[in-house]
Amino acid sequence: METGRMFPWMSAIALPLTVAIVGHFVTRSIESARLDSEYVKLAVSVLTAPVQPEKSGVDQQREDLKRWAVDILNARSPVHLTASSAAGLQRLPALRLGPADPPPSSLTAECKPPDVLKAGATSSELASWTSEWIRAYGCENSKRTALIQAWPR
Secondary structure, eight states, X not given: OOHHHHHXXXXXXXXXXXXXXXXXXXXXXXXXXXXXXXXXXXXXXXXXXXXXXXXXTHHHHHHHHHHHHHHHHHHHSSSOOOHHHHHHHHHSSOOOOOOOOOOOHHHHSOOOOOOOOOTTOOHHHHHHHHHHHHHHHHHHHHHHHHHHHHSOO
């Protein structure tokens, strides 16, 4: 069989096979990342669970769970905890993740743009429309300023 006649057959077999193999590895990688994310969420939920009233044997179970959660964070998270951070997390009674402070009102205020200027508008309508655009721009500008000031440094 000639090489020229064999090449189309080889490419017809090799291309789908290559796509299948690459697809398999990409799918495994995505699934592994999703699983790591779920384990990290579970570990954080263990560390942030509220402390229940003391019962016999519960303290040791809680300590074991916290140790497991810290180990999971170190194994599955892209950024590992230092030894002192891990020990500190295991000693804490529970992390308290409270609600965030509400955003400044200047960030939540609606900046309504003016309506479309009608064709054949008078000069007073044009002046009013222009002042509304300036007000809307000032509102948006104050939102940007408030966001910059509220941004953690």
